[in-house]
Amino acid sequence: MNDTYRTLEVRPLSRALGAEIGGVDIAAGIGDGQFAELQQAFADHGVIFLRDQDITPAQHLAFAERWGSINVNRFFRASDADPRIAEVLKEPHQRANIGSQWHTDHSYDQIPAMGSILYAREVPRVGGDTLFASMYAAWDPLSDGMKAMLLGLRAWHSSRHAFGEAAYVDTDPEDLGGRLGNTAAATQDALHPVAIRHPLSGRTALYVNGDFTLRFDGWSEEESRPLLDYLFAHATRPEFTCRFRWRQGSLAIWDNRATQHLALNDYHGERRLMHRITIDGVALDAAAA
Ligand code: SIN
Secondary structure (H helix, E strand, O other), X not given: OOOOOOOOEEEEOOOOOOEEEEOOOOOOOOOHHHHHHHHHHHHHHOEEEXXXXXXXXXXXXXXXXXXXXXXXXXXXXXXXXXXXXXXXXXXXXXXXXXXXXXXXXXXXXXXXXXXEEEEEEEOOOOOOOEEEEEXXXXXXXXXXXXXXXXXXXXXXXXXXHHHOHHHHOOOOHHHHOOOEOOHHHOOOEEXXXXXXXXXXXXXXXXXXXXXXXXXXXXXXXXXXXXXXXXXXXXXXXXHHEXXXXXXXXOEEEEEOOOEEEEEOOOOOOOOEEEEEEEEOOOOOEEOOO
């Protein structure tokens, strides 16, 4: 943990991860020194949150580009403002939300996204919080025996079952409302270490998630399921999480390699519109045995 922030107020949200950051105004401009502090806070806490940001889509994009190149989502409807901004939307009449299971964005890509920058444009009066879980916190307390086994494993992640045609067989098209689509593009399969060496911190993080991870390499899906189910449940134990309550103008920046997240769907009858920009990452290396 770094306690040498000069321009930021950093308030941790839980012991495991997450911090609210004060002293930042994206619209007014962020100098290189302050941006370096933001990067440090991101590395220290896995996910950071800013409040009361009044930004245009162009300012959101410009801020995102300071973190890396933009990774355009293939499956979410794009904002009318710019095709590089994905909409995470639920209308008052819709029942399903986007991201309602614990997941790590884009782990189906062989070079998975570094993270996302989510900006709240419209939020319900109450509800629609997002939960985050630390994959360092999930890794550390595993037994030596479990760690030794996981360090030797890689797992397959896929977009096919999550965003392909089959994903929507039980979905009411009216409820979906065109928020997700492009099913023909859901062709990604990726193989990643189950225990990764985090590219920024060098720490070991657990890297499997319930939305996209299907099986261990060399194992059948049936053989993999009990251990994957154990890891999915373990990874999201309450003590490894934090919960963020959005207000209009809140902004979150999360690290997909160090965290998972889940969008709560508890606000039927109200609108929630978020703008998400995802940032390119790097190929993931296995943690050292
Ligand atoms: C997502 O999974 O990227 C969306 C998270 C949210 O809407 O809170």
